Amino acid sequence: MEPVHSIRPVLAILASLICAALIVITGERRRNLREFWTLFASLSKYIIVASMFPLVYHGGVYEFVGHTIVPGIELSFRVDAFGMFFAFLASMLWIPTSIYSIGYVRSLHEHAQTRYFFAFAVCMSSVIGIAFAANLITLYIFYEMLTMATFPLVIHKETPEALCAGKKYLAYTLTGGAFILLGTAITYVLTGTLAFADHGILMDHGTPEMLRALFVIFVIGFGVKAAIMPLHGWLPSAMVAPTPVSALLHAVAVVKAGVFGLIRVVYYIYGVDLMRELGLGLPLAVAASITIIVGSVLALKQDNLKKLLAYSTVSQLSYIVLGAALLTPSATAGGIIHIANQAFMKITLFFCAGAIFVQTGKKNISEMNGIGKTMPLTMICFSIAATGMIGVPLLCGFITKWYLCVGALEAGYLIFIGVLLVSALLNVAYFFPIIYNAFFMEPEKGAKMHNDPNWWILLPIVICTLGVVILGVTPSVPYTPLRLATIIVQQVLG
Amino acid sequence: MSALRHLPIIVILIPLTAAYIMPLVGYKWKRLCNSFAVIALLLSFLGSIALARLVLINGPIHYYMAGFRPPWGIELVADYLGAYMCAVISFITLLVALYSREYITKEVPEPRRPQYYTLFLLLTGSMMGASVTGDLFNLFVFFEILSISSYALMSISGEGKALLAGYKYLLIGAIASSFVLLGIGHLYISAGTLNMADMFVRLPPLYSSWTVLAALALLIVGFSIKTALFPLHVWLPDAYTNAPCSVPVLSTLVIKVGAVAIIRLLFNIFRPSFVIETIPMTAALSYMAAIAIIVASLFAISQRDIKRMLAYSSVCHVAYVILGIGIGTELGLTGGMLHIINHAITKGCLFLCTGAIIYKTGVRNIREFGGLGRKMPATMGAFTLAALSMVGIPPTNGFISKFYIALAAMTAGRPVLAIVILLSSLLNAIYFIRVINITYFGIPEEEIEIDEAPLTMLYPMLILAACCLIFGFGAEILLTILKPAAQALLGV
Numbered sequence: 001m002e003p004v005h006s007i008r009p010v011l012a013i014l015a016s017l018i019c020a021a022l023i024v025i026t027g028e029r030r031r032n033l034r035e036f037w038t039l040f041a042s043l044s045k046y047i048i049v050a051s052m053f054p055l056v057y058h059g060g061v062y063e064f065v066g067h068t069i070v071p072g073i074e075l076s077f078r079v080d081a082f083g084m085f086f087a088f089l090a091s092m093l094w095i096p097t098s099i100y101s102i103g104y105v106r107s108l109h110e111h112a113q114t115r116y117f118f119a120f121a122v123c124m125s126s127v128i129g130i131a132f133a134a135n136l137i138t139l140y141i142f143y144e145m146l147t148m149a150t151f152p153l154v155i156h157k158e159t160p161e162a163l164c165a166g167k168k169y170l171a172y173t174l175t176g177g178a179f180i181l182l183g184t185a186i187t188y189v190l191t192g193t194l195a196f197a198d199h200g201i202l203m204d205h206g207t208p209e210m211l212r213a214l215f216v217i218f219v220i221g222f223g224v225k226a227a228i229m230p231l232h233g234w235l236p237s238a239m240v241a242p243t244p245v246s247a248l249l250h251a252v253a254v255v256k257a258g259v260f261g262l263i264r265v266v267y268y269i270y271g272v273d274l275m276r277e278l279g280l281g282l283p284l285a286v287a288a289s290i291t292i293i294v295g296s297v298l299a300l301k302q303d304n305l306k307k308l309l310a311y312s313t314v315s316q317l318s319y320i321v322l323g324a325a326l327l328t329p330s331a332t333a334g335g336i337i338h339i340a341n342q343a344f345m346k347i348t349l350f351f352c353a354g355a356i357f358v359q360t361g362k363k364n365i366s367e368m369n370g371i372g373k374t375m376p377l378t379m380i381c382f383s384i385a386a387t388g389m390i391g392v393p394l395l396c397g398f399i400t401k402w403y404l405c406v407g408a409l410e411a412g413y414l415i416f417i418g419v420l421l422v423s424a425l426l427n428v429a430y431f432f433p434i435i436y437n438a439f440f441m442e443p444e445k446g447a448k449m450h451n452d453p454n455w456w457i458l459l460p461i462v463i464c465t466l467g468v469v470i471l472g473v474t475p476s477v478p479y480t481p482l483r484l485a486t487i488i489v490q491q492v493l494g
Numbered sequence: 495m496s497a498l499r500h501l502p503i504i505v506i507l508i509p510l511t512a513a514y515i516m517p518l519v520g521y522k523w524k525r526l527c528n529s530f531a532v533i534a535l536l537l538s539f540l541g542s543i544a545l546a547r548l549v550l551i552n553g554p555i556h557y558y559m560a561g562f563r564p565p566w567g568i569e570l571v572a573d574y575l576g577a578y579m580c581a582v583i584s585f586i587t588l589l590v591a592l593y594s595r596e597y598i599t600k601e602v603p604e605p606r607r608p609q610y611y612t613l614f615l616l617l618t619g620s621m622m623g624a625s626v627t628g629d630l631f632n633l634f635v636f637f638e639i640l641s642i643s644s645y646a647l648m649s650i651s652g653e654g655k656a657l658l659a660g661y662k663y664l665l666i667g668a669i670a671s672s673f674v675l676l677g678i679g680h681l682y683i684s685a686g687t688l689n690m691a692d693m694f695v696r697l698p699p700l701y702s703s704w705t706v707l708a709a710l711a712l713l714i715v716g717f718s719i720k721t722a723l724f725p726l727h728v729w730l731p732d733a734y735t736n737a738p739c740s741v742p743v744l745s746t747l748v749i750k751v752g753a754v755a756i757i758r759l760l761f762n763i764f765r766p767s768f769v770i771e772t773i774p775m776t777a778a779l780s781y782m783a784a785i786a787i788i789v790a791s792l793f794a795i796s797q798r799d800i801k802r803m804l805a806y807s808s809v810c811h812v813a814y815v816i817l818g819i820g821i822g823t824e825l826g827l828t829g830g831m832l833h834i835i836n837h838a839i840t841k842g843c844l845f846l847c848t849g850a851i852i853y854k855t856g857v858r859n860i861r862e863f864g865g866l867g868r869k870m871p872a873t874m875g876a877f878t879l880a881a882l883s884m885v886g887i888p889p890t891n892g893f894i895s896k897f898y899i900a901l902a903a904m905t906a907g908r909p910v911l912a913i914v915i916l917l918s919s920l921l922n923a924i925y926f927i928r929v930i931n932i933t934y935f936g937i938p939e940e941e942i943e944i945d946e947a948p949l950t951m952l953y954p955m956l957i958l959a960a961c962c963l964i965f966g967f968g969a970e971i972l973l974t975i976l977k978p979a980a981q982a983l984l985g986v
Contacts (some may be wrong), residue, residue, distance in 0.1 A: 067970050069894065070825075070901060137897070141888035148887055158935050167931070174885075174923050178916040181897070185904040185912055 003063040004055065009077035009132040010064055012048040012087065013125050016041040020121035028114050035102050038117050042094045045124065049084075049091045056084040057484065059491075069137060073194055078134035080196075081488045082268075082336070085481065086260050087131035089340050090253055093347055094124050096460030100351055101244040103456025107358045110242065115152055120245075122149040127253045130260060135194040136184045136269070139261060143180065143225075147173045150254055153245040154238050165237040172234040176224030180261070183217040187269060190214075196264055198491050200271020208278055211270075215280050218265045219287075225258025226321060227314045229291040235314055239306040243354030246306060251346035255317055256339055263324045263336070267492040272327055282413075284325035289419040291318035296426035303364045305353045308430060309346065312389065315423065316342045322416065323404055329493050331407020333485045334400050340481035341388075341396040344467040348385035351461045352378050358457060359450040365434055370443030372435075377452045379438045381465040386431035388468045391424045396471035399482065498548055502557045502572040502626050505541040505580055508534055509587075510619035513612050520608020528595045531611045535591050535618065539584040542577070542622070549577040550975060554982070556628070564629070564689040571628035571691070574979035575831065578972075579625035579754055582835045583747050586842050587618045589954035590740050593846055596948045600853055601738035602650055610650055617643040617744055621751045630678050630763065631688045633755060637674065637720065641667045644748050647741045648733045659732040666719060666729040673716030680709035681763070693763050701768055713759050714775065721752030723779075723816055724786030727809045731793075734805035739849025742801070743842045746808055750834045753815045757827075760819070761983040770822040780820025784914040786813035791921035799858050800848050803925060804841065807884065810918065811837045817915070818899045821906050827980040829898030832972060836883070836891040836965060843880035843958035847873050850947035850955065860929055864936030869944050872952055874933050876959035881926035883962040886919040891965035 019041030026034040052062055056079055066075035079087070101120065105113050126149055129142030147170070155166035188194055190205040202211060224231045235255070239246055266275060266284075275281050295315030302308035319342070323335020355378045362368055372379035388395035401420055408416040452458055475482045512534035519530050549555060554573035558564070572580075591614065602610050620639035627633050645667060649660030682688055684705050685696045700706045715726070722730040730749075734742040760769045760776065769775040787810050794806035811833065818830020850873045851866060852858060867874045883890035886897075896915055903911035946952065965972060 067968070068973075069969060070898060141893075144888050144893075148882065155935065163931065163935055167927075170923065170927060174920055178920055181900065182912060182916055185897075185901045186909070188901060189904040 003061040003078070005064065006052075006062045007064060008048055008052055009062055009079050010066075012045055012091070012132070013128050015045040015048060015125075016121040016128075017125040020118050020125070023114060023118045023121060031113070034114065034117060038098050038102070038121065039095075041121055042091070042098045042124070045128065046091045046095060049087050049128070052079050053084060053088060053479075056081055057479065057487070059487065063134070065134075072192060073135065073137050073188070075138050075141070076134040077129075077132040077138065078196070079132050081484055081491060082263070083131045083133075085336065085484050085488065086256065086339065087128050089343055089481070090124065090127045090131065090256070093248060093252055093343060093464075096463050097244055097248040097347070100247070100354070100457055100460040103454060104242065104244050104354055104358060107453070107457070110156070112156065116156060116242070119149050119152040123153070123249060123253060127257060130257050135196060136180075136187060137194055139264065140177070140180055140184055143257060143261065144177050146254060146257055147177060150249055153249065154241045156242055156245065157240065159240075162240045165234075165240045168237050169234045172224050172231065176221050176231070176258075179217050179221030183214055183221055183265075186214050186217070196268035197271075198268065200267070200269055200274050202270050203274050211274070211278055212280065215265075215270065215278070218269075219262065219284065222258045222261040222265065225255055226262050227255055227258070227291075227317050228287055228321060229294055229314070232291070232295070232314045236307050236310040239304075239310045243306070243350055243357060246309075247347045247350035247354065250310065251313055251350055252343045255313060256343065259317055259320045259339065262321060266324050267332075272493055275327055281325045281327045285322055285413070285416065288318040288322040288325055289416060291315065292322065292419055292423045293426070296423050296430070299430045300426065302430075303366055305356070305363060305365050305368070305434070306350070308365065309349050309353060312349075312427075312430070313346060316346065316389070319400060319404065319420075322419075323407060326404075326407050326411045326413070326416070328407045328410035329489050330403045330410055332493060333482070333489045334403025334407050336485040336488055337403065337481045338400040341400050341468075341471060344464055344471060345385045345388045345397060348381055348461060348464040348468060349389075351457070351464060352382040352385070355453045355457050355461060359453050365437070368434070369437050369441035371450075372438035373443070374450050375452050377458060378461060379435075381461045382438075383435045384465050385468055386435060388472065389431060390427040394469075394472050396468050396475070398472060399475045498544070499555070499557070501541060501545045501548060502555055502570045502576075503559070505538050505545055505584070506619050506623045506626070508538040508541065508619075509615040509622070513615035513619060516612040516615060517608055520611070524604075524608065527608050527611045528591070531591045531615060532588070532595075534615060535584060535588040538618070538622070539581075539588045542580040542584040545572055546577040546581045546975060549574060565687050565692060568632050569628040569689055569691070570626050572626045574975050574982055575754065575757065576626035578831070578975050578979060579751070579834070580622045582838055583618060583621050583625065583751075586743065586747055586838050587614070589842070589957060590614075590743050590846075593849070593951050593954040594740050595950045597740055597849055597853060597951055598738060603652060606650055606652065610647070613643040613647045613650070614744070616640075617647065617748070621747055624751050625754055628690050629688050630681065630690055630693065633758070634671075634674055634678055637755070638671060640748060640751065641671065641720070644741075644745055647744065648737045650741070651736070651738060653736070656736040659736040663729040663733045670716045670719035673712045673719070677709045677712030677716060680705050680712065684709070690758065690762050694765065697763070698765060698768070701772065707773070710759070710764065710769075710773075710775065714756065714779075717752050717755045717759065721749045721756065721812055721816065722809055723782060723813060724789055724809060727786070727790070730809055731802055731805040734808070735799060735802045739801070739845045739852065742805065742808070743845045746812075746838055746841045746845075749808070749812045750815065750838060753812060753819065753830075753834065756816070757819055757831075757983065761985075766822065766984050776820045776822040778820075780817050780822075780908070780911060783813040783817035783820055784911055786810065787817065787914055787918045788921070791918050791925075795921060795925045797925075798860055800851075800860050800863075800929065801845075801858060803860065803929075804844055804848065807922070807925070808837075808841055810922070811841065811884070814895070814899060814915070817911060818895075818902065821899070821902045821908065821911065823902055823906050824977075824980045824984055824986065825898060825905055826902035827983060828973070828976050829895055829902050831976050831979060832898055832969070833895035835972060836895045839958050839961045839965065840880045840883040840890075840892055843876055843955055843962065844884070846951070846955045846958065847877040847880070850951050853951070854944045854947060855942060860932060861936075862939055863929065863933045865933075865938035867934035870946050873947055873955060876955040877933070878930050879959045879962050881930055883966070885923045885926055889966045890962045891969065892962070894966060894969040
């Protein structure tokens with residue numbers, strides 16, 4: 001199908017950027033209007049992205065070519081199936097997150113709310129920019145924008161701890177960015193282009209050693225945000241941010257931007273054939289496996305709920321990397337749908353953690369005995385999402401596990417099935433105590449009773465939990481992530 | 495058309511003539527000094543834009559002073575590079591002049607203000623002259639005018655430290671001038687002409703002569719001092735630290751004109767093939783620049799005084815320009831020349847914001863900047879944007895030139911230089927983000943009641959900050975003139 005020229009990719013980016021400006025202009029005094037802009041931005045962005053969905057779903061592509069940066073390199077956008085997958089997911093989840101954010105910051109009377117919503121809107125613009133980028137340099141530009149826009153959110157509390165986490169975040173991500181830029185420059189020198197192509201652009205360019213070194217550079221670059229060990233250090237520290245930030249940005253947008261970039265490099269810069277020829281898949285899969293296991297083990301010893309979720313994220317992200325690295329159709333599909341599945345599950349878990357904090361002020365698991373009795377709805381949703389993480393059938397985590405296991409068999413590496421099983425057991429080990437304590441332990445004597453939070457907070461939790469269930473029960477009806485992932489797989493592997 | 499033919503001399507003469515009238519204006523109507531300077535610079539800016547447009551349409555303009563053709567007369571060559579430099583210089587100086595209106599009331603004693611504007615205009619005129627001249631000795635003359643006016647401007651406040659720093663600058667600058675003069679003498683003896691175009695033709699048979707090689711060495715060293723290329727930068731930090739903040743902005747242009755002189759020397763007097771291949775002068779320069787970038791960044795990290803920090807950052811960024819030139823390819827030269835304007839804009843913005851902070855608070859130690867972000871939101875907003883541009887975060891203009899130079903280094907097969915650029919942007923991040931962090935999230939030591947800077951100071955800062963974004967998105971505007979400039983210099 002011929003690419004369709006359209007300004008819609010740009011509009012999707014501008015929607016929240018313009019609203020970011022409106023948020024600042026409106027300011028603290030008219031906070032209802034300010035919150036309206038946030039909701040308006042998220043809805044309009046979602047509608048614009050969704051309007052492009054049907055064509056992309058049927059194999060079409062939208063294009064927008066902007067101005068030249070360097071001869072041969074333009075700031076340009078291309079909406080293909082994979083970009084659509086990420087953009088659709090991020091813009092969809094931004095809607096519940098916006099509602100949740102409003103409930104959260106108002107309940108806690110957070111300071112600097114204007115800055116918070118402003119930075120949030122800019123982040124979402126950057127994420128869509130990353131998703132729709134047509135070449136590496138456009139992706140890099142929005143990737144760095146995302147880094148800078150997330151910084152005010154990470155340090156939102158302005159405590160010494162938060163500032164320290166912010167510094168750490170910048171140190172990690174800016175270094176990663178420098179590696180990406182280096183890799184980008186090398187790619188340009190080798191091929192004279194940076195545009196993503198379905199079967200890669202590096203074939204027949206450069207020596208194998210050069211290409212392997214370049215791959216390492218890219219993995220280090222994108223690996224920072226994708227939290228591949230040992231580049232994950234910033235993620236647990238960044239959990240000091242307000243919970244909605246952790247939810248959307250550190251479970252969906254920012255970390256997935258890293259994974260997204262990595263998959264772009266693997267399939268759209270290198271291409272499957274070249275990856276196989278150079279034997280780059282296996283080392284990456286091993287790195288991902290180590291991250292899966294070690295991340296889960298580290299999660300075991302966390303008492304702070306958000307830190308536990310952070311290490312769980314570190315571990316789960318590498319499922320996606322593992323899927324991409326195995327280079328077989330099922331594994332790739334499994335990796336890509338895990339972008340959506342993990343997003344729904346992790347965002348629910350983070351929302352619940354935030355709800356507990358809003359209602360009780362508690363951050364540590366050891367203090368949460370019996371909380372399931374006072375906040376039943378919240379904890380039921382938490383349990384569903386956690387069970388999904390473990391990979392129980394009829395919940396969306398199972399779909400991922402299934403495809404990854406099949407993919408590992410296709411690739412002929414049984415060891416990775418072992419990795420997935422061990423990880424599932426570790427997931428049980430760190431999620432079940434929380435659920436058990438919440439429902440079956442008695443609360444401490446004299447502790448205050450707390451109810452479920454208000455509907456601003458509860459509604460997003462319920463919506464996301466429904467997502468977890470629906471994606472698990474009916475994975476292969478039309479227009480689900482699985483279908484879209486299959487289309488992507490056909491394009492890059494077929 | 496006939497009037498337009500005179501544009502190269504007109505844009506130079508407007509500020510120079512105004513400089514001569516300025517003492518008179520200052521004697522009769524002290525209050526009008528600023529307006530007079532702003533009007534002169536505005537005219538010169540409009541002239542420069544017209545000149546750039548003319549050059550883009552008709553190609554380089556050769557202008558013979560008083561109608562005497564070389565070798566008898568002096569030739570001005572408004573080529574792509576020259577026209578570009580005129581536009582950059584007049585744009586930045588116009589904004590600085592506007593800014594000076596309020597600013598110097600605190601920094602410069604009243605009786606010296608006419609002198610300040612006189613020197614200011616002299617400096618502007620001579621910088622533009624040095625950029626468009628086609629005569630080597632004329633280049634030296636303009637360089638002397640601009641050096642002497644900047645020595646004086648550096649110590650205009652009349653304080654002990656400023657005088658000492660100015661004196662140091664004068665001594666080192668005088669040594670540089672002697673190097674340059676000696677070099678010019680050598681070339682004149684060998685080639686028998688002072689016109690650059692003639693030298694370009696006559697020098698190749700003499701390339702094996704020691705006299706010519708010595709001349710090249712002397713000129714490179716001389717201009718490197720003027721450009722503050724590490725390790726010849728020692729005059730710069732002291733001078734910047736003690737001068738009023740508007741002067742370093744002018745001085746970032748001065749060191750860029752030094753870089754332009756190096757470009758002229760390497761590509762318009764000598765031949766690209768000679769300096770790139772026969773004696774790898776450009777390679778030597780690029781590695782010097784690489785060392786400069788790293789060392790100057792490290793120095794900047796260790797500074798407490800904001801002005802000193804920015805001074806070392808200038809040493810670092812002028813080395814970016816030299817690095818781009820030293821790569822010696824079209825992409826490299828374009829990147830280097832692109833960084834001339836990008837650095838002038840961003841560093842100009844940073845210094846102007848710093849000036850506004852000092853104007854309002856008197857604080858120069860970075861650690862005492864706590865809470866300024868809330869009290870001076872517009873100033874610190876501009877500062878933040880410019881600082882991000884210095885680090886090279888997209889979509890600011892700093893990113894574009896950084897990317898160009900890194901890409902040029904990779905394409906030229908010298909990945910080490912690309913890595914240096916990237917490493918330096920991380921080092922830049924360390925010291926700029928520290929400042930941003932403190933201004934927004936630091937706790938003020940004592941509550942002082944301050945408000946935003948006056949409008950005449952605020953507008954220039956905001957315009958420059960906006961330019962950081964405009965030239966980040968619209969680098970194409972600049973490339974229309976820089977691409978032919980690089981091609982003309984390399985003779986392709």
